Amino acid sequence: MSFLQPLISGILTGGVYALAGIGMSLVFGVMNISNFAHGDLMMLGMYLAFFSFTLLHIDPYISLVLIIPIAFMFGYMMEKVFINRVIHHPHQNQILLTVGLGLIMSNTALLAFTSDPKILTTTYSSSAFNLFGDISVSVPLLLSFLITCLITVILYLFLSKTATGMALRATSQNREAAQLMGINVAKMSAIAFGIGTALAATAGALIAPTYYIHPLAGHSFLLKAFTICVLGGLGSVVGAGVGGIIIGVVEAMSSTYLSSDWKDVIVFVIFLAVLLFRPQGLFGKKGGQ
Amino acid sequence: MLDIKNLNAGYGEMHVLRAIDLTISQGEVVSVVGSNGAGKSTLLKAISGIIKFTGMITWNNESLSSLKAHTIVQRGIVHVPEGRKIFPEMTVVENLMMGGFLCKKDQQKNLERVFDLFPKLAQRRTQLGGTMSGGEQQMLAIGRGIMGNPKLLLLDEPSLGLSPLFTEVVFGAIRTINTSGVTVLLVEQNVYQSLNISHRGYVIETGRIVLTGTGEELLNNQDVKKAFLGM
Numbered sequence: 001m002s003f004l005q006p007l008i009s010g011i012l013t014g015g016v017y018a019l020a021g022i023g024m025s026l027v028f029g030v031m032n033i034s035n036f037a038h039g040d041l042m043m044l045g046m047y048l049a050f051f052s053f054t055l056l057h058i059d060p061y062i063s064l065v066l067i068i069p070i071a072f073m074f075g076y077m078m079e080k081v082f083i084n085r086v087i088h089h090p091h092q093n094q095i096l097l098t099v100g101l102g103l104i105m106s107n108t109a110l111l112a113f114t115s116d117p118k119i120l121t122t123t124y125s126s127s128a129f130n131l132f133g134d135i136s137v138s139v140p141l142l143l144s145f146l147i148t149c150l151i152t153v154i155l156y157l158f159l160s161k162t163a164t165g166m167a168l169r170a171t172s173q174n175r176e177a178a179q180l181m182g183i184n185v186a187k188m189s190a191i192a193f194g195i196g197t198a199l200a201a202t203a204g205a206l207i208a209p210t211y212y213i214h215p216l217a218g219h220s221f222l223l224k225a226f227t228i229c230v231l232g233g234l235g236s237v238v239g240a241g242v243g244g245i246i247i248g249v250v251e252a253m254s255s256t257y258l259s260s261d262w263k264d265v266i267v268f269v270i271f272l273a274v275l276l277f278r279p280q281g282l283f284g285k286k287g288g289q
Numbered sequence: 290m291l292d293i294k295n296l297n298a299g300y301g302e303m304h305v306l307r308a309i310d311l312t313i314s315q316g317e318v319v320s321v322v323g324s325n326g327a328g329k330s331t332l333l334k335a336i337s338g339i340i341k342f343t344g345m346i347t348w349n350n351e352s353l354s355s356l357k358a359h360t361i362v363q364r365g366i367v368h369v370p371e372g373r374k375i376f377p378e379m380t381v382v383e384n385l386m387m388g389g390f391l392c393k394k395d396q397q398k399n400l401e402r403v404f405d406l407f408p409k410l411a412q413r414r415t416q417l418g419g420t421m422s423g424g425e426q427q428m429l430a431i432g433r434g435i436m437g438n439p440k441l442l443l444l445d446e447p448s449l450g451l452s453p454l455f456t457e458v459v460f461g462a463i464r465t466i467n468t469s470g471v472t473v474l475l476v477e478q479n480v481y482q483s484l485n486i487s488h489r490g491y492v493i494e495t496g497r498i499v500l501t502g503t504g505e506e507l508l509n510n511q512d513v514k515k516a517f518l519g520m
Binding site: 167170173177178179180182186 | 358363383390391
């Protein structure tokens with residue numbers, strides 16, 4: 001089998017991982033909180049895409065227009081009601097809170113949607129086309145990747161050009177100094193959490209057409225998003241983007257050349273190796289907190 | 290202009306400031322001098338709303354006790370923190386723009402004002418803040434403060450860790466800023482330099498004000514000479 005096949009499918013899947021990682025990294029950067037509910041927010045995104053397809057007959061990619069603002073508001077409110085209460089507390093309190101919120105979400109989903117996996121089948125779900133003769137490219141994965149690129153570019157422009165985006169970066173680089181500039185850091189935290197949630201839900205919606213949708217789907221993605229953040233350097237948005245692609249490629253390579261049972265093992269070996277040898281991550285500048 | 294009565298503040302269980310009384314009038318340079326750990330930075334943090342306090346801080350007849358830090362900046366009190374705290378991954382211009390976050394319409398005018406004051410910053414527009422030297426970062430931090438159109442500028446140890454050359458530049462800049470109509474509250478360990486440019490000063494020791502007077506009076510005071518100036 002060609003070496004290019006796992007490389008290309010790895011990059012395409014990695015793009016969606018990157019989106020999940022970027023959301024987590026942004027929240028960590030601005031709020032210094034590791035959001036352990038991130039995977040469950042992705043799961044909610046999957047169900048949102050599923051129900052807008054089955055009930056409202058909206059294509060999962062088009063439904064992002066609805067999912068992104070809904071998820072943003074959800075995250076914004078979640079920060080206002082819960083997360084901001086622990087923002088100056090020790091990390092273990094923050095972990096307990098976000099793990100707890102995640103459990104509430106996944107168990108509510110279990111009650112409401114049962115543990116039967118759901119499948120979102122669109123007309124193009126299993127369609128693919130051939131590149132260079134023998135490399136098959138999945139249409140939904142390619143679409144997801146392109147949408148991811150678009151969203152990443154928009155996010156980049158937002159963070160580097162707009163006043164709110166710059167204020168978010170300032171808060172992430174020095175919270176106290178940001179306050180002294182007249183930036184409302186509490187509001188920035190809520191916005192960051194809203195964006196993080198919107199990115200998680202978007203990643204969920206993007207993988208919904210190619211993945212089993214079930215209430216506990218978020219857990220494996222949480223670990224991936226966390227690995228990506230550590231790999232890229234916690235708080236680094238660019239690092240998370242690159243980290244996502246790397247993890248996607250590593251997974252695809254190990255499934256092809258070893259076996260798909262080994263892909264998670266390889267990913268976590270990388271995770272541990274990064275923690276041991278380069279704890280600040282590939283792009284990180286701050287020391288690990 | 291700024292009136293502080295019976296101010297007590299600290300961090301959690303730790304009381305740092307006890308019964309501080311202090312006033313600043315329009316156009317003055319007032320210094321608060323004292324040794325490390327006397328509570329000087331805590332005083333500035335209480336004024337700018339970074340930490341909570343009991344007692345009274347009034348600014349042009351408005352109490353600051355219930356205002357959040359970002360609202361206090363809107364009132365014209367701008368705090369240049371100890372250790373510069375510039376944004377390391379932003380360029381010089383971006384750092385300055387953050388300083389002007391609340392007064393975007395004056396941004397261009399204020400940028401020119403900062404570049405006039407510190408021509409060196411004008412040459413470094415696109416350099417990342419984190420890659421600058423301590424002295425350059427201090428210029429940037431003060432410049433960033435000016436971008437916020439301050440009526441009262443709070444400066445926390447602007448000469449800390451600077452070479453004598455940069456110290457001269459910084460104290461010269463403080464004079465210029467004051468001449469342009471900005472009231473300055475300066476907190477320093479460099480007692481001689483700061484009292485020298487101040488109209489009035491306060492000496493603070495373990496959280497209490499122990500002495501106050503004009504800059505000249507304090508410089509000639511025997512206790513100040515003995516404790517801080519090594520004379």
